[in-house]
Amino acid sequence: MGEDAEEPKPRAFGRLHARVSAAPRELLAEVPSGPGIWTARVITLFPEAFPGTLGLSLTGKALDMHRWHLKPIALRPFGDGKHRNVDDTPAGGGAGMVLRADVLDRALTVAAEGTPDRALWPVIYLSPRGKPFDQATARRLAACQGVTLLCGRFEGVDQRVLDAHEIEEVSLGDFVLTGGEIAAQAMLDAVVRLLPGVLGNAASTEEESFSDGLLEHPQFTRPQVWEGREIPEILTSGNHAEIARWRSAQAEALTKARRPDLWEKRPKR
Ligand code: SAH
DSSP states (O other), X not given: OOOOXXXXXXXXXXXXXXXXXXXXXXXXXXXXXXXXXXXXXXXXXXXXXXXXXXXXXXXXXXXXXXXXXXXXXXXXXXXXXXXXXXXXOOTTOOSSOEEOHHHHHHHHHHHHTTOOOTTTSOEEEEEEEEEEOOHHHHHHHHTSSEEEEEEOBTTOBOHHHHHHTTOEEEESSSSOOSBSHHHHHHHHHHHHTTSTTTSSOTHHHHHSTTTTSSOOOOOOOSOSEETTEEOOGGGGSOOHHHHHHHHHHHHHHHHHHHOHHHHHHSOOO
């Protein structure tokens, strides 16, 4: 799943991973370009983690239909020596391991092959120190031609490679994951669902949480009465103007109560 239409069969998931002795030149040929199709290239020690949940439901169907492309790039083959070492102990001491600058540089160079400038193709390191990911960033990325994501592991990556490649850092939130893969999938999910033709009902991305700076109103569906709880009467009235008013009042009340920070920042109409 998730390979290019042009890509020869059998499909490449895990192939880079298996061919640990491949030279970077050979690996290059396996990075599809996918012109005109929004593409995510993901540098990771665990390519088998992809597409993961992105292979399910609407994002998975869209992947199968080539509405977007996903290219995991295994980090291991870029490693050093017989054992393809990718990490080493932190300079200055301390626990854990750090992903090496030279190894990451080789992977980033291959991942950059054929991509346009950063305005059209951002390069992002998933990192708890990054700018918090939000819906505006999802929209910005969806408007690009694609993105290259670097997933860290262990204690993170050598700072010099981030500086040299001018990599943007983006965080999923104020917590620490063991690796960037889950963060990359969460980010990609938020972006891919904004691409044309991915959600069945395009209107649903316009009304949902954050699209107007507010949290979404509560949702209900059948049965009409569930364990003595009724759907708010207004929603079954058929009066669409009243329903719209009720929903925006609910959205405002929820946002004020739960996210005063969003309420203060909301675009004033
Ligand atoms: N020592 C680092 C954390 C490393 S966690 C620090 O304190 O900042 C290992 C990897 O998981 C990171 O390199 C990053 O790619 C990923 N990761 C962890 N938390 C994340 C978060 N909140 N958002 C995005 N990526 C995260």
